[in-house]
Amino acid sequence: MTAIPVGICGCHSAAEAGLIEGLxxxxxxxxxxxxxGSWLSGRSSPLLVFVVGPDAGLAELAGVCRGTVRVVxxxxxxxxxxxxxxxxxxxxxxxxxxxxxxxxxxxHMAMALDAASRGCSLLxxxxxxxxxxxxxxxxxxxxxxxWLQGIAAGSTVLAVAYGAGFSEREMYRRLRRIYxxxxxxxxxxxxxxxxxxxxxxxx
Numbered sequence: 001m002t003a004i005p006v007g008i009c010g011c012h013s014a015a016e017a018g019l020i021e022g023l024x025x026x027x028x029x030x031x032x033x034x035x036x037g038s039w040l041s042g043r044s045s046p047l048l049v050f051v052v053g054p055d056a057g058l059a060e061l062a063g064v065c066r067g068t069v070r071v072v073x074x075x076x077x078x079x080x081x082x083x084x085x086x087x088x089x090x091x092x093x094x095x096x097x098x099x100x101x102x103x104x105x106x107x108h109m110a111m112a113l114d115a116a117s118r119g120c121s122l123l124x125x126x127x128x129x130x131x132x133x134x135x136x137x138x139x140x141x142x143x144x145x146x147w148l149q150g151i152a153a154g155s156t157v158l159a160v161a162y163g164a165g166f167s168e169r170e171m172y173r174r175l176r177r178i179y180x181x182x183x184x185x186x187x188x189x190x191x192x193x194x195x196x197x198x199x200x201x202x203x
């Protein structure tokens with residue numbers, strides 16, 4: 001049986017060596033991708049593992065998830081449970097079909113790759129439950145949505161904080177929690193996600 005080639009790109013991961021060894025019994029051959037364009041040429045429906053870490057993030061992932069590329073995101077950084085769920089939602093929004101974490105075993109990665117090879121997603125139970133409950137959009141209350149709308153309309157954080165009865169520092173903390181719920185790295189990404197989810201009006 002011929003092993004299915006799987007590219008891996010994004011920031012270098014310490015988990016990469018273990019993955020290369022661990023995936024071969026499942027019929028996958030991991031290949032380091034240096035030049036994505038060259039690697040993709042002549043391949044139909046290629047499989048790719050994209051490492052999301054401190055040196056390669058969501059914008060780069062979204063650029064890779066195009067055309068016929070089927071991507072499984074490998075989440076390199078460890079985070080608390082709520083941040084991990086938000087990051088999982090963010091990589092799926094960026095175009096990944098599935099995601100796995102650095103701590104997951106090779107069998108889990110192989111299952112995600114197998115699903116992706118068929119154009120399907122493999123989601124964790126926790127993420128599935130989060131989506132069923134309404135996902136990150138459902139986690140925002142009316143006040144949080146109002147604050148985002150104010151920011152989108154051009155209000156300063158200080159003005160929004162004053163209107164809400166908080167200090168500017170406290171409002172920055174609360175906005176950071178909102179960005180986390182939306183799986184966004186910063187204000188710009190949070191406003192873009194909120195706009196796509198129709199939580200706020202575009203101004």
